[in-house]
Amino acid sequence: MTKGLPATGDQRRSQLLRGVLDLCLLSLIAERPCYGFEFVEALADNGLDLVSEGSIYPLLARLERERLVSSYRAPSASGGAPRKYYRLTEAGRAELASGRAVWHAFSGRVGRILTDTGPTGGSAP
Numbered sequence: 001m002t003k004g005l006p007a008t009g010d011q012r013r014s015q016l017l018r019g020v021l022d023l024c025l026l027s028l029i030a031e032r033p034c035y036g037f038e039f040v041e042a043l044a045d046n047g048l049d050l051v052s053e054g055s056i057y058p059l060l061a062r063l064e065r066e067r068l069v070s071s072y073r074a075p076s077a078s079g080g081a082p083r084k085y086y087r088l089t090e091a092g093r094a095e096l097a098s099g100r101a102v103w104h105a106f107s108g109r110v111g112r113i114l115t116d117t118g119p120t121g122g123s124a125p
Contacts, residue, residue, distance in 0.1 A: 014050050021051065022059060023099040026092055029069060035083040036060065060086055068092035 017024075028034055028042050036056055043051045063069045069092050073082040088096070 010050060017048060017050060020099075020103060021055075022063060023096065023103060024048070025056070025059060025063065026068065026088065026096040026099065029086050029088050030093070030096055033072075033085040033087040035085050063092070066091075068095050 024043065025039055028039060034042070037053060039056050039060075040051060040053050043049070060069065060071075064071055064086070067089055069086045070089055071084050071086050074085055076083050
């Protein structure tokens with residue numbers, strides 16, 4: 001799923017991203033239809049550079065099987081082979097809306113725990 005993971009911080013980010021990568025892709029597609037490598041670039045542009053092309057395509061295939069996205073082929077702007085573009089279906093829009101609500105509730109709760117807790121370790125007075 002990810003590029004080389006030398007640091008523990010990168011491993012944690014990778015695990016966190018794995019749980020929401022499908023929502024990230026749906027959100028990017030909601031902006032405009034995209035083809036495979038555009039997802040890698042958009043994720044990297046947003047600081048999520050751990051994702052490789054090899055992990056995007058299986059996920060897109062799953063989203064298509066689940067009928068959350070549909071695909072079509074269009075000529076490449078650079079004159080190369082036609083590219084496969086992905087766009088949201090109505091089911092994909094509903095899934096994205098639901099996923100965003102779950103994410104905001106979950107991340108808010110986790111954020112409170114991580115910022116509102118006292119020092120770790122040590123013994124109680």
